[in-house]
Amino acid sequence: MLIATWNVNSIKSRLDLVTRWLEEARPDVVCLQEIKCVDEAFPRAEIEALGYNVAVHGQKTYNGVALLSRAPMEVESPGGLPGDESDEQARYIEAAVSAGDGVVRVGGLYLPNGNPAPGPKYDYKLGWMDRLHAHASARLKLEEPFILAGDYNVIPEPRDARRPENWVGDALFLPETHGAWRRLLALGFTDALRATDEGGDIYTFWDYQAGAWQKNNGIRIDHLLLSPQAADRLVAVRVDKHVRSWERPSDHVPVVIELAGVERSAQSRSLFQAAT
């Protein structure tokens, strides 16, 4: 079973690339972030035509998340991250996806950027991370395969940036951000990429500006965190870096994991096969 996350930076501007990548990668479940549209404006029919069920938690202009699944899914309603009824930003969606004779729970998230820090936006980021911690802790008690995937806007360590010195003082790299990230992992999550590759120079975002892509001046901020039951089944992780070189790309690229012991849909394929 292939599960992916991708910040597409507007689904309307990126629809052609998204369909191209879905046909190429054939993931079973996809978490999309920054769709930047209301639910009604999501290009549902075009995605469904590729064999996906679609669940959307959007808003006008900013943010917005969606889940795509080949298998039937039961979506948590209403969307949004629990813990603050007054929060109107569309940044979290969760569903239980049927997988063989079992279920895989997937939470798709778009964690606030938080800049400039300090300030109200950074306070919102830290508050959001506190709420994510509380929600994740409750979900882990279910002892299910659970994947929290998305754009975390967190550079976990210096090796996750080509130029870490550029990020000192940034909301993505501040000590308080790192503390909240580590508390989340300490609940019992596994950072999927780090479970399979201890090296540096693995990035998921390259800025549009200043030739960042050409210089490989990237950062790793898109992550899949796995519950113990999911980590036990982790087979492989892949960053689809080549998508950044496509025409009119998102500034983020897809990250894909393969879980074993969960039946693959007939049309999906193994990461190992895809890599050859």
Next chain:
DNA sequence: ATGGCTAGGCCCCCTAGA
């Protein structure tokens, strides 16, 4: 990054991103 792109909005200049 002192912000060099990119996207959305009601839109010819602003906000936001990371």
